[in-house]
Each structure stands twice: as C-alpha cells, then as structure tokens.
Amino acid sequence: MSFVLALDVMGGDKGPEVSLNALKDFLKNNKQVYCLLFGNEKYIIPFLKENPGLKNLVEVIHTDEEITNTTKPLVALRNLKKSSMRLAIQSVAEDKAQAVISSGNTGAYMALSKMIIQTVDQIDRPAIATAIPTLRGQSIMLDLGANPECNIKNFVDFSIMGHIFAQNLFNIASPTIGLLNIGTEEFKGNPLIQEAARQISQLPFLNYSGYIEGDDIMKGTTDIIISDGFTGNIALKTIEGTAFFIGKLFSQEIKNSLLAKLGVLIAQPALKRLKNRVDPRNHNGAVFLGLKKPVIKSHGGTDVKGFCNALKISLKMGQGSFYSDLEKSLDETFSMQSTQNN
Amino acid sequence: MSFVLALDVMGGDKGPEVSLNALKDFLKNNKQVYCLLFGNEKYIIPFLKENPGLKNLVEVIHTDEEITNTTKPLVALRNLKKSSMRLAIQSVAEDKAQAVISSGNTGAYMALSKMIIQTVDQIDRPAIATAIPTLRGQSIMLDLGANPECNIKNFVDFSIMGHIFAQNLFNIASPTIGLLNIGTEEFKGNPLIQEAARQISQLPFLNYSGYIEGDDIMKGTTDIIISDGFTGNIALKTIEGTAFFIGKLFSQEIKNSLLAKLGVLIAQPALKRLKNRVDPRNHNGAVFLGLKKPVIKSHGGTDVKGFCNALKISLKMGQGSFYSDLEKSLDETFSMQSTQNN
Numbered sequence: 001m002s003f004v005l006a007l008d009v010m011g012g013d014k015g016p017e018v019s020l021n022a023l024k025d026f027l028k029n030n031k032q033v034y035c036l037l038f039g040n041e042k043y044i045i046p047f048l049k050e051n052p053g054l055k056n057l058v059e060v061i062h063t064d065e066e067i068t069n070t071t072k073p074l075v076a077l078r079n080l081k082k083s084s085m086r087l088a089i090q091s092v093a094e095d096k097a098q099a100v101i102s103s104g105n106t107g108a109y110m111a112l113s114k115m116i117i118q119t120v121d122q123i124d125r126p127a128i129a130t131a132i133p134t135l136r137g138q139s140i141m142l143d144l145g146a147n148p149e150c151n152i153k154n155f156v157d158f159s160i161m162g163h164i165f166a167q168n169l170f171n172i173a174s175p176t177i178g179l180l181n182i183g184t185e186e187f188k189g190n191p192l193i194q195e196a197a198r199q200i201s202q203l204p205f206l207n208y209s210g211y212i213e214g215d216d217i218m219k220g221t222t223d224i225i226i227s228d229g230f231t232g233n234i235a236l237k238t239i240e241g242t243a244f245f246i247g248k249l250f251s252q253e254i255k256n257s258l259l260a261k262l263g264v265l266i267a268q269p270a271l272k273r274l275k276n277r278v279d280p281r282n283h284n285g286a287v288f289l290g291l292k293k294p295v296i297k298s299h300g301g302t303d304v305k306g307f308c309n310a311l312k313i314s315l316k317m318g319q320g321s322f323y324s325d326l327e328k329s330l331d332e333t334f335s336m337q338s339t340q341n342n
Numbered sequence: 343m344s345f346v347l348a349l350d351v352m353g354g355d356k357g358p359e360v361s362l363n364a365l366k367d368f369l370k371n372n373k374q375v376y377c378l379l380f381g382n383e384k385y386i387i388p389f390l391k392e393n394p395g396l397k398n399l400v401e402v403i404h405t406d407e408e409i410t411n412t413t414k415p416l417v418a419l420r421n422l423k424k425s426s427m428r429l430a431i432q433s434v435a436e437d438k439a440q441a442v443i444s445s446g447n448t449g450a451y452m453a454l455s456k457m458i459i460q461t462v463d464q465i466d467r468p469a470i471a472t473a474i475p476t477l478r479g480q481s482i483m484l485d486l487g488a489n490p491e492c493n494i495k496n497f498v499d500f501s502i503m504g505h506i507f508a509q510n511l512f513n514i515a516s517p518t519i520g521l522l523n524i525g526t527e528e529f530k531g532n533p534l535i536q537e538a539a540r541q542i543s544q545l546p547f548l549n550y551s552g553y554i555e556g557d558d559i560m561k562g563t564t565d566i567i568i569s570d571g572f573t574g575n576i577a578l579k580t581i582e583g584t585a586f587f588i589g590k591l592f593s594q595e596i597k598n599s600l601l602a603k604l605g606v607l608i609a610q611p612a613l614k615r616l617k618n619r620v621d622p623r624n625h626n627g628a629v630f631l632g633l634k635k636p637v638i639k640s641h642g643g644t645d646v647k648g649f650c651n652a653l654k655i656s657l658k659m660g661q662g663s664f665y666s667d668l669e670k671s672l673d674e675t676f677s678m679q680s681t682q683n684n
Contacts, residue, residue: 072529135590145524148532182487182575187414189572190490214579218587230531231576233524234569237556238577242584245560248477249619253612263609270595270602277591 009039011104126290134220178212178222285310351381353446468632476562520564627652
C-alpha cells in the first residue's frame with residue numbers, strides 16, 4: 001500500500017534542511033511513503049542532487065511564494081494564492097495526498113486548512129491536539145490555541161475528538177478524560193465549564209473523570225486533558241518554560257563547581273535517560289483535529305529528530321481509523337441528543 | 343514600634359503545629375510583633391505550656407468553630423459566625439491587628455475578607471498575588487484564582503496593584519508588567535485582553551512591556567505577570583506540576599543506578615543549591631490585593647519554613663506603604679481617565 005504525504009518544505013525556523021533531512025531518515029524506514037515536496041526548488045533541487053536515492057520517492061512542486069511566521073492569517077488567505085503551505089493543503093483536499101505536514105505559521109496553517117480542507121460536518125471548530133510526556137507515560141492535550149474562546153459544544157466536540165485520537169494514537173480502549181479547571185469540586189470554575197462537564201459526563205462512550213487542575217497535567221491523572229485554547233496554550237508553554245528554567249538552573253549550579261561536574265559525569269547515563277524522557281522532540285507533532293483530512297503541525301523550532309516524530313504521526317493519522325471512528329461517535333452523539341430532546 | 347498580627351491557627355492541612363512553630367521562630371527575630379491566636383485552645387494552650395517564652399507575646403482567642411477545606415464559602419459566610427478565620431479577619435477590620443494570616447480554605451477566606459474588611463473603594467475585585475522564582479530572580483503573578491472571569495477594569499486594577507506590590511515587596515522603582523496571552527503580536531488573544539492592553543499601556547506611571555507567553559513566566563521576562571484568575575491559577579499549578587514531574591523522573595532514574603547514586607552524592611552541594619532555588623517555601627505567602635487591610639494566605643500544605651516566609655510577607659505588607667501608595671495611584675488613574683473622557 002502506498003501512502004502519499006504532502007510536505008510544506010518552507011515552514012520552520014531553521015530552514016528547509018530540517019524537514020528534508022527528517023524526510024530522508026523517515027523514508028528509509030517507511031518504504032510505502034511517497035512525498036510531494038512544496039517549496040522553492042532552489043533549496044530542494046540541490047538537496048535531491050546530494051541525495052539521489054530520494055529521486056523516485058518524491059515529487060517537487062515549485063513555488064516561490066512563502067508564508068513566514070509574521071504573515072497574518074488574513075493575508076495568507078487572501079493574497080498568497082500560491083504559497084507552499086496552501087498548495088500542500090490543496091493537494092490533500094484534492095486527494096493527491098493523504099496527509100499534510102508543515103512547521104510554518106500556525107495561525108495561517110489553521111485558517112488555510114479550515115478554508116480548503118474544511119471542518120467535519122458535526123464539528124464547529126477544529127482544535128490543536130498533541131501528546132505530552134507524563135509520569136504515567138503520555139497524555140493527549142487539546143485545545144492548544146486554535147480557539148481562545150470556547151462554547152459548551154466546543155468542549156464536548158474536543159472530548160469526543162480527544163477520545164478517538166487517544167484510542168488511535170495510544171491504543172487505549174477507554175481513555176480517561178479530565179476537564180482543566182481551577183479546582184476539582186463541582187462548583188469550581190464558571191457556568192460554561194460546569195455545563196460542559198455535565199454534557200460530557202452524559203455521553204456513555206466517553207470515560208469522563210471530572211475536573212483536573214494544572215498540577216494534574218504532568219502527573220498524567222487522565223489520558224486526555226480538555227481545555228479552551230487560551231488556557232491550553234498557556235499551560236503547554238508554561239510546561240516548556242518550567243522545564244527550561246530547571247534545566248538552566250541545573251547547568252548554572254553545575255558550572256560553578258568542579259565537584260558537581262564530576263558528579264554529573266558519573267551520573268551521565270541516568271541523566272541522559274532523564275533528558276530523553278522529557279525531550280519535547282519525542283512528542284513533536286500536533287494534529288488539527290476536526291478537519292476532514294489529516295493536517296499535522298510540527299514545532300517551528302524543532303530539529304531533524306523532532307520533525308521525524310511529526311512525520312510518524314502524519315502516517316498514523318493518515319492510515320488509522322480516526323476519521324471513520326470520529327464519524328461513528330458523532331452520529332451516536334447526535335442521535336442520543338436528539339432522543340433526549342424529544 | 344509594635345505590630346499586632348492576627349493568626350488563624352486552625353487553617354492548614356497539617357494541623358495547628360505548623361503555624362504555631364513557625365510563629366515561635368518568627369517572633370525570635372521580630373521582637374516588635376505581638377500575635378492574636380484564633381483557634382481551639384485545646385491545641386494552643388498545650389503548645390504555650392511547652393513554650394513559656396511565648397506567653398507575653400501572644401493572646402489566645404478561643405473558638406471551637408472551624409472552617410475546613412471542604413466548607414463552602416456561602417456556609418462560611420452565613421452559618422459559621424464564630425469560626426477562627428472569621429474572628430481573625432474581624433480583629434483586623436476592628437483595628438485590633440494590622441494584618442491577618444491563614445492557611446485555610448482560600449474561597450472562604452476571600453469571601454469573608456471581602457465582606458468584613460471590604461474592597462478598596464476604586465477597586466472592583468481583589469486579586470490573589472504571589473512571588474514566584476524566575477531565571478532573573480523573582481516575579482509577581484496575579485490573579486491566581488480569585489476571579490475566574492475578568493473584565494477590562496479588573497486587568498487595569500490588577501496592573502496597578504501589581505505595580506505597587508512589586509515596588510513594596512522587591513524595591514523595584516519601575517517594575518515591568520507583562521499581560522499573559524497566547525502570542526506576543528498585537529492581534530493575539532481576544533478583544534477583551536486587547537482592550538485591557540491598550541488601557542494599561544496608557545497609564546504613564548506603569549512600565550507596561552506588552553504581551554508575554556506561558557514560557558516567559560519562569561524566564562522572568564517581566565517583573566509582574568498579569569492574567570485572569572482562571573489562567574493564572576492553572577499556570578501556577580502547571581509550574582508546580584512540572585517541577586514535581588522533573589523531580590520525580592530524576593529520583594526514578596537515580597534510584598535505578600548505583601553509579602548515578604554516587605554521582606548525585608558527589609554533586610550534592612550543587613543539587614542542594616538548585617533545590618533551594620526552586621523551593622516553593624521560599625516564596626510561600628499570597629496576598630489578597632485590593633482589600634483595605636493586609637490579608638495573607640499561606641499554602642495549606644506548607645511546613646514551618648514555608649509558613650515563616652508568609653509571616654514575613656504579612657509584616658512587610660502591614661508595615662510598608664502599599665495602601666497609601668495604592669490610593670495615590672488610583673487617584674492619579676481616576677483623574678487621568680476623567681480628563682480623557684471630558
């Protein structure tokens with residue numbers, strides 16, 4: 001079975017080399033993948049000349065229009081009709097590829113995907129979801145910034161999508177769901193989140209565990225963490241910032257002491273294992289859930305290893321049963337809610 | 343000069359011993375402090391018998407009514423008229439003490455304080471503020487949970503209060519202010535936060551730096567971090583959770599390797615310094631800003647060292663010029679806004 005992937009080569013803070021080198025590694029282990037490369041050929045052609053083995057595994061679609069990190073979503077929608085990101089998304093909408101991946105401008109990527117690939121019929125707004133490491137392994141978190149403000153239906157949609165995503169990505173039959181709040185008691189939060197909690201808890205196919213707090217995220221208290229995009233984005237970046245903070249203090253303290261340097265040298269293998277467990281590259285690759293086709297977003301600042309992980313997620317999303325499973329669950333929810341309302 | 347402090351002995355997850363032992367340590371170094379102890383004498387009297395040196399430094403006000411962590415704020419307000427927390431707050435409202443401290447139920451403490459001590463005239467809603475460690479030293483963060491939903495004026499009020507609080511607590515003449523958002527570009531977030539940003543930036547006595555993101559918190563990008571209480575609470579608890587996560591992974595990896603144990607032993611002094619720099623006890627003590635008198639909240643789960651830090655903050659808040667400075671700034675803001683509207 002062959003799988004066609006659309007790659008926006010121009011995204012990413014470190015230039016096209018990151019995604020191209022990651023692709024090279026990825027194709028070695030995934031012989032069934034064929035890749036459409038969207039971007040400026042002045043970067044792509046020299047890379048393919050250096051790597052002649054890739055020649056039959058990729059097709060180059062040249063464009064010199066590019067979306068940068070400062071391009072406003074509206075400009076990306078209205079003015080840049082031939083950007084590499086847009087063409088890559090279009091190829092999926094036109095069934096020329098089964099999934100699209102980019103590490104470019106998130107706002108533009110989401111806006112273009114919504115317009116071109118469109119949202120699943122019963123979902124109002126797509127959400128950004130990613131896996132994060134926790135004490136129990138890993139959890140799924142969404143929304144991470146697509147929807148700064150959410151209504152009740154958005155929270156319910158996120159829970160259903162998170163449920164199917166966790167089933168597909170982690171193979172957990174009945175993943176637990178936690179709603180991020182400022183306390184675990186029923187009366188905590190605001191009326192919106194309280195009504196969302198009530199509605200989520202009424203869907204029998206979801207394994208709803210109740211409210212969770214900020215410190216539950218990394219404990220892995222639940223397999224899925226649901227929040228609005230404002231809170232989710234700030235929580236995720238706070239995790240990154242705190243990990244950076246502790247790492248930095250660690251280096252500072254070690255640097256100032258010869259004895260500490262020696263100690264760290266001796267403990268090196270254990271510290272490496274620790275570093276590997278918190279390495280964000282092992283979880284790189286967010287998915288825009290709720291669109292009709294797989295749209296995968298890599299972190300803009302990642303490297304070859306990180307981008308490779310996002311490529312793996314693209315393949316999983318394209319080959320798994322996420323979209324048919326989601327449709328089934330949405331139909332079930334709809335018919336249940338119709339019955340309740342009659 | 344003598345300073346009278348009202349202490350709710352009954353708060354805290356670990357029983358009255360924590361606050362009483364912390365007080366004992368604190369009084370040794372702060373001879374000017376006299377303390378009113380509110381709580382059940384069956385805990386307090388035996389402690390005073392064991393510590394006869396305290397006899398002339400404290401007064402016991404017995405009550406057997408108590409607010410627990412599960413008491414709903416409304417019950418605390420309506421039914422428990424003689425709780426230790428309420429009596430302690432009342433003593434400050436009646437000028438029998440200059441500051442009140444408790445490690446009890448935050449919701450009940452805030453509700454009782456608002457009713458009894460009342461909010462500063464030009465402030466709509468009090469906020470919970472605390473210091474947190476950052477790469478640049480420490481920063482002030484508010485609101486941490488008192489106001490799950492905020493309007494524009496709340497954000498402006500929080501900025502003014504944070505400004506005066508940072509001046510008083512850290513002695514920074516012109517502390518920088520960051521508004522927590524999901525991006526640093528002007529168009530990020532929602533209309534509410536954008537208008538709040540505009541209004542904060544127009545107050546010339548504030549040093550407004552613009553939007554900051556979740557990963558800026560621990561970097562110490564700004565001296566003050568402003569957010570609504572929902573986001574702030576989740577960000578703070580996410581910091582705690584992430585620090586716990588990394589600490590736990592560290593122990594797990596070390597435990598499994600004899601060599602790593604040796605390395606850690608050698609690096610011990612450096613690791614201790616690191617631990618001290620992230621120790622939440624060194625920053626324990628949140629302040630309910632916006633009330634007419636100093637109300638200090640200690641973390642319920644802290645120990646003697648942590649509670650001692652909260653006691654220091656109580657003294658600072660009671661002796662500093664926070665309240666007169668705040669009044670001046672609010673008057674300045676009010677007259678400026680009146681001029682603009684005419």
